[in-house]
Amino acid sequence: MAEQKFCYIKTFGCQMNEHDSEKMLEVLKSSDYYPTDNLLQADLILLNTCSIREKVEQKVYSTLGRLKGLKKKNPSLIIGVGGCMAQQEGEKLFQKVPFINIVFGTQSINKLSELVKTVEEKNNKVVDISFNGFHSLTLIPKLPQQVKAYVSIMQGCNNHCSYCVVPSVRGEERSRCKEEILQEITSLAERGVKEVTLLGQNVNSYGKDCNGRVDFPSLLSSINEIKGIERIRFITSHPKDLSPQLIYSFRELNKLCEHIHLPIQSGSSSVLKRMNRQYTREEYLDKIDKLREVSPEMSITSDIIVGFPGETEEEFLETLSVLEKVEFDDLFSFKYSDRPGVKATTLPDKVDERVKAERLWRLQNFQKKYTLMKNTKLEGKTVEILAEGLSEKDPQRLTGRTRNNKVVNFAGNIELRGCLVSVLIKRAFLHSLEGELISTLH
Ligand code: 5AD
Ligand code: SF4
Numbered sequence: 001m002a003e004q005k006f007c008y009i010k011t012f013g014c015q016m017n018e019h020d021s022e023k024m025l026e027v028l029k030s031s032d033y034y035p036t037d038n039l040l041q042a043d044l045i046l047l048n049t050c051s052i053r054e055k056v057e058q059k060v061y062s063t064l065g066r067l068k069g070l071k072k073k074n075p076s077l078i079i080g081v082g083g084c085m086a087q088q089e090g091e092k093l094f095q096k097v098p099f100i101n102i103v104f105g106t107q108s109i110n111k112l113s114e115l116v117k118t119v120e121e122k123n124n125k126v127v128d129i130s131f132n133g134f135h136s137l138t139l140i141p142k143l144p145q146q147v148k149a150y151v152s153i154m155q156g157c158n159n160h161c162s163y164c165v166v167p168s169v170r171g172e173e174r175s176r177c178k179e180e181i182l183q184e185i186t187s188l189a190e191r192g193v194k195e196v197t198l199l200g201q202n203v204n205s206y207g208k209d210c211n212g213r214v215d216f217p218s219l220l221s222s223i224n225e226i227k228g229i230e231r232i233r234f235i236t237s238h239p240k241d242l243s244p245q246l247i248y249s250f251r252e253l254n255k256l257c258e259h260i261h262l263p264i265q266s267g268s269s270s271v272l273k274r275m276n277r278q279y280t281r282e283e284y285l286d287k288i289d290k291l292r293e294v295s296p297e298m299s300i301t302s303d304i305i306v307g308f309p310g311e312t313e314e315e316f317l318e319t320l321s322v323l324e325k326v327e328f329d330d331l332f333s334f335k336y337s338d339r340p341g342v343k344a345t346t347l348p349d350k351v352d353e354r355v356k357a358e359r360l361w362r363l364q365n366f367q368k369k370y371t372l373m374k375n376t377k378l379e380g381k382t383v384e385i386l387a388e389g390l391s392e393k394d395p396q397r398l399t400g401r402t403r404n405n406k407v408v409n410f411a412g413n414i415e416l417r418g419c420l421v422s423v424l425i426k427r428a429f430l431h432s433l434e435g436e437l438i439s440t441l442h
Helices: 015-029 054-073 084-089 092-096 109-122 166-170 178-190 216-223 244-252 269-274 281-294 313-326 353-376
Strands: 005-011 033-035 044-049 078-083 102-104 126-128 148-152 195-199 231-235 259-261 299-306 330-335 382-390 398-401 407-410 420-428 433-440
Touching (some): 005 015, 015 033, 015 078, 044 084, 078 084, 078 109, 084 092, 084 102, 084 166, 102 109, 109 126, 178 195, 178 216, 195 216, 244 281, 269 281, 299 353, 330 353, 353 420, 407 420
Parallel strands (some): 005 033, 078 102, 102 126, 259 299, 299 330, 407 433
Antiparallel strands (some): 398 407, 420 433
C-alpha cells in the first residue's frame, strides 16, 4: 500500500472557494493525500485564495509569511497556492513568495494530483493557470456524514460590475447540466444530506447559456421533488436578474428556505450607475417589496461597499436610508479597494481611507439595531431547526439554523444530528439565538 500523506488546506473567501477546497481534497485522495487539521503533520499545504478585496489578499500574504519557517525546517514540505489570487498572479507569485512550489488557477483543480506528483519527482516549481473551460463543476466531493452540502450549479460571471475581479479570475458563465445536478443531489440525499445550498456567482442567470432549455426556477422546482432533501438554499443572486418566477418560487416550493442574499452594494442610484450594477435604488426596493408580498417572513441579507470612487456624503446617506427602509437581517460590508485591471481603478475622486473607515463604522453601527431587532422578534416563537451537530463554541449544545438562516444553539442529544426539530427561542443575540428543544419533527 502506498504511504499515506497528509494535506492541510486553508481557505480564504466565499462559499465557492470552500466548496472548491472540498473538491481539492477529493482529487488528492487519488494520490494518497488525506486531510489533516494539524499544520505540523502536513506533507502538503494548500492555500485556496481569494482576490476580491485587498484586505483578503493581505491575509493570504501574511499566512504565507508564517509558512516560511515551516518550509525552512522541512524542505520536502510542498506548498501550493490556488484559487483566484493564483489565477490572477500566475508565475509572478514565485517572485513574490519564492519558497512556494505550486501555483494553480480556478480551472486547474482536476490537475492537482499531477502537479503535486511533478513537484515530488522533480523537486521543482509548477504553474497551471490555463483557462481551459474545465468544469470543476463535475468534481463531486464525498464528505463523510454530512447534513448539509454545497452543490455547484454554475461558474463564472458575465456581469461587469466595475469594481469586481471575479469575471477575470473565474471566467465566463458556464451552467452545469440539469440532469447532472439532479443526480448529484439525489445521491447526496441517499447518503443522508438534508439541506443543499446551490452555488454560483450569479445563480439567477443559470441556464442562460443553455439555449433557453432550462432556467433557475425550473431547476429549483425539480430539486424540490427530490426525496430526502428537506431544505434548499442558494447564493448569490444579482438583483437585476431576480425574476418574478423566482420570487414566486418562494411561495410555491415548500423546501425553498425563506432567505435571500441580495447584494445591493449601494443605496444611491448614481453610485450604482458608476458600479455598472444595472438597477436603480427604486428597482431594488421594488423587488424587496415583491419578495415580502410573497413571503412576509423572508429574511434578507446584503453586501455593501462604502467609499466607492466619487461617493459623496449625500450618496452614503442614501445607503444608510436603504438600511432603514429594508431592515436587512444582516449585512456584509466592505471598504472599496482597487483591484488590478478593473474599471473602477481608473475612476476619479478616490475616497480617502479615513473617510472609508469612518463610513464603514457608521454603516455597521447603524445596521446592528436592525440585526438585533430581527433576531429579537423570534423570542418566544417555536421554529423548525435542522440539527447540524455540536456547537463549536459550546460543545455541550447542539447547533442548527432556522429556515431563514439564523443560527440557534440548544441543549440536545447528538443523536438528533440530521433531524428536523422544533425549538422554542428563549433569547436573541446579535449573531445567534438560544433555544430550548420542544420536539423532534423527523
Ligand atoms: N472592493 C470592496 N468590496 C468589494 N466587493 C467586491 N469587489 C470589491 C472591491 N473591489 C464586495 C462586494 C461583493 C462582495 C463579495 O465583496 O460587496 O458582493
Ligand atoms: Fe462580481 Fe458583479 Fe459578477 Fe458579482 S455579479 S461576481 S459583483 S461582476
